[in-house]
Amino acid sequence: xxxxxxxxxxxxxxxxxxxxxxxxxxxxxxxxxxxxxxxxxxxxxxxxxxxxxxxxxxxxxxxxxxxxxxxxxxxxxx
Ligand SMILES: [Zn+2]
Numbered sequence: 001x002x003x004x005x006x007x008x009x010x011x012x013x014x015x016x017x018x019x020x021x022x023x024x025x026x027x028x029x030x031x032x033x034x035x036x037x038x039x040x041x042x043x044x045x046x047x048x049x050x051x052x053x054x055x056x057x058x059x060x061x062x063x064x065x066x067x068x069x070x071x072x073x074x075x076x077x078x
Contacts, residue, residue: 002030007037011044017063028067032074041067 002010002023007030013019014027031038045064 002026004030004034004037007031007034007040011041015041015045015048024063028070031067032070038071038074042071 007027010019010023010027014024019027031041
């Protein structure tokens, strides 16, 4: 099971899409129960998208969309 420190360690791999499926699911499950890590990832993403604007690079948005849906569901439960 993912802990907050694991999320911190794997966050950039996750955002880069370099996390294996098993770990990605573990991370997502942690995000559903942990608002701290949701905020953390959100901040990281906005930082990265700011950087990406300066250094555009091709990216698959599928994961972003899936994560957004999970987070939306999770936030509605609270
Ligand atoms: Zn956490």
